[in-house]
Amino acid sequence: MRFNYSNSQTDPKDIEKTAKKLKDYIKFLNKVVEDNEYSKDEASIILPFDDNLHEEIKRLVSVKCNDSLKYIIDIGIGGSNLGTKAIYDSLLGFSDILEPDRFPKIIFADTVDPEFLEKIGNFLRSISSGNEILINAISKSGTTTETITNLEIILENLNIENKFSRLVLTTDAGSKLDARAKELGITTLNIPKTVGGRFSVFSSVGLFPLLASGINIDFLLDGARNIIHRSLNDDTLSNPSLISAIILYHQLQNGKIICDNFFFHPEMESIGKWYRQLMGESLGKEKDLKGRTVNSGITPTVSLGSTDLHSMAQLYFGGPKDKVTTFVYTSQINGNPTLPLDGEFQNLVDGISGKSAYELMSAIYMGVKQTYIKREIPFMEVILEDISEKSLGQYLQFKMIEMMYLGKLLNLNTFDQPNVEEYKIETKKILNSSM
């Protein structure tokens, strides 16, 4: 992974200056890794080094999965499924429709949309062999309304023998769900208490369903470890998470209140959705650490190249100067179809005859960058080596550490989400009054 900030409109000297504010925090993060204990809010950064966890996941997958497995139903919402979906969709899920015979596939059940649940019920009733299906329900608290509802309705519609043997529950040790699972003899995986949902992709939350779907978690974790070394480095200008955080912080002071994540590899859209939660919940805060009302936050958006050039580019080029962009791009792709030289239509567009899809995408990407530069729209670039487990492990870890630095710079509690409770309380009132 390469990180280029030369078009961020932020002076390296200013970056170095702001980085001084984070010197102690970098030391602290290094200590968290060194101590290797799940005791601090930042504990998610030790997950990629937790060999016991990785062995447990591999053992469980070898017990629960065999060649007959066709569908993994991943039940979870927010931090319980966004990381899994980010990686699955980027590597496999984007072509699920085009590869009807590639298995296993992950099916995600997050909200409780009646129509989707009806369809999933019909679908499950068509499955007759337990080996074809594996259910993984994930709720850190063990009491997430949507997740428990989905779990009940999915189990109700499953016509296989010994259903509970095909179910794995992932939750905090000691949660009510954990206790109930033990009473019923259901396999559980636990999440360290200090690892919050939006930082949990490299815990059992993400690793179990990803490995079960055939994704290589060793490479994924290898990528994450590689970034931890780079992003905990106190040499500012070789620390990508630190630089990115400082640029977003500076640009926020300049009125860039929207952070656009512009992927030139559309399969990565779900990574953008994962980042929406990471940034939305970590920085969207009513109060700062001193209890002052700040209503802080940056609104994350997701754009896809070249698709959104045909929908959002007019706004980005001509509209308000309220955005800072991170382009994500890769120069090495799997497969690269080329335009035939004798096609019947290619002469309609100048310069494309005989070109490969990659050459065209590159030319479009460079054209867009040139326009951003001319229009003085600040941007950073993340150039991934390829779209692989390792590169995605790098990217996700890079962004999680970036967010810790950003929260610190803004003097916020990066790890809580106090206001989310508000609608849940209202919902509970309504549910109880209608009993």
Next chain:
Amino acid sequence: MRFNYSNSQTDPKDIEKTAKKLKDYIKFLNKVVEDNEYSKDEASIILPFDDNLHEEIKRLVSVKCNDSLKYIIDIGIGGSNLGTKAIYDSLLGFSDILEPDRFPKIIFADTVDPEFLEKIGNFLRSISSGNEILINAISKSGTTTETITNLEIILENLNIENKFSRLVLTTDAGSKLDARAKELGITTLNIPKTVGGRFSVFSSVGLFPLLASGINIDFLLDGARNIIHRSLNDDTLSNPSLISAIILYHQLQNGKIICDNFFFHPEMESIGKWYRQLMGESLGKEKDLKGRTVNSGITPTVSLGSTDLHSMAQLYFGGPKDKVTTFVYTSQINGNPTLPLDGEFQNLVDGISGKSAYELMSAIYMGVKQTYIKREIPFMEVILEDISEKSLGQYLQFKMIEMMYLGKLLNLNTFDQPNVEEYKIETKKILNSSM
């Protein structure tokens, strides 16, 4: 479709006052419908009344489609596919993975991602009968780089006899693509010159692939016509498009520079993506109609209930007060699974036992609305009768007329997208220099 703006923090008197500025424009729009000619920029509003067009589409579908049809490949980008995808995904596409044997399915090819194109190539080579597949490539100009590239690569990978008989090209009459199609004896559909991409969903662009996929276009158009009557009404407070436009305009003056479209029916996500283009390109303008530099625009975002309550709600509740929201909700759903009374886990969550998915979703929705009210976040509500062709026809037409009013209020050219050319020029330079 019901429209509720009582929580928009906009005084009906102010709405009436601003509406006066649009009196002439409403008259003008009524005249466009009455004249029934494709001569004005606003001509898209006569599409739902164009019986000749509807007959042409039906005739062509009856020729090209039969019970063997399994896949429609919809090649197009931006305005050429977003409307089709919006409707298809909401009604059918959301469950494509769960219903592997339901046909026909639409597969969308928009950008030129090498990996996706490689997969689509493999997929197409597995198809042996021409009756199973239909290709519809759509490019208004006839020279869209991505669309021509996709068309060439898709044709190259198709191993059926008489390929061109399974191809329909949708383009402006007289475009280079139109001319080439005629040379090659390929069926074409035309788009009225004055109907721009983002307003073209009810032209042949959307109607042909939608009808081919089994969607009832009569009901869709019926919904659109219904809204045209309501939204061209000069009684301000019974005109939903007018009220919505005025509220977005007022809230923009109040610093609400982000317009969030919050769908409590996640299948409608692609409608949000369609609206991103509609708003992004229509209002994101460097210059106003007098040529003054204004850098105008509202950034459209898409949220899904209840999913995004677990990712973005913390930002919406606690973060900056820079958003105005439109909730989209329906009270009538197809299918409604209910939690069993004797489930093993439901006691973990208070108040859900025996409830239906719809009751839970409603309670969550009401809880969210209560929180928006308490936190003084302005919102509007669109309550659809159901999720059907008619309701979606209403919604899309409602939003297209809203955008015409908004562009007028902001004194912009709603129908052009001049700055998009900038990156295309840069890209062309790069492509030609690498020849």
